[in-house]
Amino acid sequence: MRKFFKHSILFILTLLSLGILSCGAQKRGMMYLYSDQNNNRFQITASEIRYIPMTASESSSGQYNGGKKATVKITKETFNQISTLAEAVFASEGVTTQRRMLTAVLSLQNNGENRQVIATPSEERKRLEAVLRELIQ
Known part of the structure; x- marks a missing residue:
């Protein structure tokens, strides 16, 4: 029994170190993807x-x-702030089903969970964009 317990503990520690098993609200695997109304992208x-701007050769004009x-x-604190703002965009009523002018796309990839929303102009979106722009300056 003692040997089994020792191997079980080693197995659990291995899973934790590989990130397969998480302890608490770990956000290591989370990635937000944001494409603003001009198709500038944020990972x-x-x-x-990572800010990946639209180039002149990619733009419609x-x-x-x-x-x-x-x-x-x-x-981590900044990521948590961004996460809170992004979740507010997901929960916002300012969403649509079609990508049109002035809309933005927000996606979340989190260990198999994938969510996406097309966001119309809103206060929630404005706050998220302001923080992202400030951070990349």
């Missing part, structure tokens, strides 16, 4: 934000440029 994980690519390290 947000617990440790960084052939002229719009979203700026320079950026990767910014963030703290």
